[in-house]
Amino acid sequence: MDSIIGGGDEITVGCILSIKTTLGEVLEGQVMSFDPHSNILVFQEGIQSVSGPRNIRLLKCNFIRDITYLGRAEDPFDFKKWDIDLNILQAREESAIRQAETEAERIGVGVTEQAQDIFDALSKTLPVHWEKTVIVVMNEVRVGSPYLPESVTGGTPAANIRVRKVLERVRKKMQTQGGSQ
Secondary structure, three states, rough: OOOOOOOOOOOOOEEHHHHHEEEOEEEEEEEEEEEOEEOOOOOOEEEOOOOOOOOOOEEHHHHEEEEEEEEEOOOHHHHHHHHOOOHHHHHHHHHHHHHHHHHHHHOOOOOOHHHHHHHHHOOOOOOEEEEEEEEOOOOOOOOOOOOOHHHHOOOOOOHHHHHHHHHHHHHHHHHHHOOOO
């Protein structure tokens, strides 16, 4: 990290400072980061030993009148000191990815909003998935555009009838709620 001020102690992440701004405000806290390109200091107000919520300030260095070095605290980003179980984090990440993939599979590509609404309604009572623009119900019955009971094909006669009945109820409910036909 580049120094904020030249000469003397280099001001780096972890330093405890007292800063006086050009507006006369005095801030005490710890340096979290410094970006020399934008000339912005990320500063956590409050002394490290103070518990509870603290403010994070982004200070444009042009508005800093004076800096007093008060000491050095531990690096706030020293992850080795944190009690983190990487296996748990990796499991959470994998679970979140699987969940996102599952949710993405439930969104039809190239289908109307009405078709997606029908899919969502059918999915509440029956197992469904998309095959391009066709809704596949119970891995055997297919519902194609325009997603009417007459559009239901395939599957056993009992499964076909069940899907037609559910689809009729879904469409009636959509009509009474002001949805499309």
